[in-house]
Amino acid sequence: MTSRKYFLTPGPSELYFTVPDHMQAAMRDGIGSISHRSSQFQEIFSHTVNQLKQLLNVPENFQIAFTGSATEVWQLLIQNCTASQTYHLVNGSFSSRFYEFSSQLGRNAIKHEVPFGEGFDINAVDVPEGTEMICVTQNETSSGVMLPVEDIYTLREKYPEMLISVDAVSSVPYLDIDFSKIDSLFFSVQKGMGLPAGLGVWIFNERCIERCKQLTDAGKVIGAYHNIPELVKNSEKSQTQATPNVIGIYILGKVAEDMLRKGLETIRQETAYKASTLYGLLENHPKFKPFVVNPAHRSKTVIVADLLEGLTSDKVINAMAEHGLEIGKGYGQHKATQVRIANFPTSSKEIIFKLADLLEKL
């Protein structure tokens, strides 16, 4: 069949259902042509920032900045908030790459690593003195492991002087986190927000700004493109340093508004309900089991299944594709033996039930 697929992949995923309409409006209203120094852009910028602050419950002492991707934010965090030592909780491909970025940028990057698919015993985490920033990946898109926010708060209590950075790439907006217990959070728009890729969102507080100032006062190089002083200076004018992805920023504000209208509590409840449907299936089906053993560490938004009895990911993916549903392969070496399913806000209960029915019959 040639009809278009519905994307339940945890990379770029199905667009939030209002996106095509917003894109059409953007084309009609010339949003792709307006100057990024115009008052019209400033209104779009501040609307998006305000909607995001409401949606994610971001306090006043945090700035919101736009980047090209979440990957870019890894570099910005390391360059702007650290000079010597970073500490990383690593349990998958994305947390590992963040750790590698820090080494490549000349920092003493220290990792606490557990096997792929496992979460952390937070009491076993011992962050060495001299660490400037603790980097946690709240939702490992590669393995489907989730780090409970309480564990992040424990780190804050134990190491109040260190900055805490939270990679929430694939858990926003489901994630309910108390920003007063972290210093930075970032995500990309093509996952839970359901936008086309090409925009990262970086949220950081005054402690990050202060740390950056200490570095520049000490003559450290913090980068010239998208550094904290430039981001803050421009953000105060509701502008950006360079011409940004204007349409992306516009649609992000519109989708945040749509989600606020629906109610984030409703979205969270639906997400949890859809996740329990899928995990229930995986636990009771002879050919599947949830990859993440500890239920407390199972992501609600990226659900990873081990395939049993010789079932391959190709077989599962093709069987779903016949019915128009695209799900993801396992990550890296688990490509053939796992599948990954995105459980983002745009996917209705009906879509998830349809998927569950089809998986049930395999």
Next chain:
Amino acid sequence: MTSRKYFLTPGPSELYFTVPDHMQAAMRDGIGSISHRSSQFQEIFSHTVNQLKQLLNVPENFQIAFTGSATEVWQLLIQNCTASQTYHLVNGSFSSRFYEFSSQLGRNAIKHEVPFGEGFDINAVDVPEGTEMICVTQNETSSGVMLPVEDIYTLREKYPEMLISVDAVSSVPYLDIDFSKIDSLFFSVQKGMGLPAGLGVWIFNERCIERCKQLTDAGKVIGAYHNIPELVKNSEKSQTQATPNVIGIYILGKVAEDMLRKGLETIRQETAYKASTLYGLLENHPKFKPFVVNPAHRSKTVIVADLLEGLTSDKVINAMAEHGLEIGKGYGQHKATQVRIANFPTSSKEIIFKLADLLEKL
């Protein structure tokens, strides 16, 4: 009137006339949801690269990479291709900011500066020994000054061992340059290519790659995000390091294809013809004069007019806006006393004639 404006601004500008259709196709075909590791994305990536190589006549020894903006490329060039000293021809805001980036990144940045609105006497340019990269802005979007390609070739002959980097942000695809006489060229898609902003294009040769290798071999930090080794490694697989602006890359390939179909020679002739219409008007109208005095240095794609007899940019801009045409203010301190007009491929002769008629009557 409330009808939408037609953008003749040299920032983001009017979209190329085929863009809304391509955007609609992208929405319909789910391009916003496909994985950037899928074969479908690889086909899009290689199609876009191939079309751009044909359109701009890029030789085989050059790589094409995608970034978040052209501004990002300034940093990448400095970090990946230099360790100590850069040289900049500065005659406006963008060439000046490139120069400042180099200083901020800790390089010994040397500038040869001429007043805003003037071009360069290339024989007066004396690049000091130890310079690793000469940075030229082929088309200064802020002032409307153009650097003739012959002058760039003169630099190449005089300083064959130095890398030459060409900022062609607002002259692509009109610019006709011999890539064998430069090492790098970059642009952003929201000017002459007529796309929505949010994508930069960086073209670089094997000399840049080799120089980067020397730096990494010597233990220099070249950045972790979008550095040359990562860009090349991924590009060879028709992929990107991070999830990119997939729709932007898709539409860029489609527009390049559209322009190839029309014929770049035709586009160049039309551009030159429209430019001569506008410059002719400015020279003969009592209330205008071309800001750039030397005709050899007048940009064909960004046309800047000095306003005489007390005419202000607000007055001119509003008079045009009444007829649905949006033109730009002067840059920075020339905001009130100059206007800037984009003469990009998407603007037909009819639109430019209409503008010229309206300006004529002022």
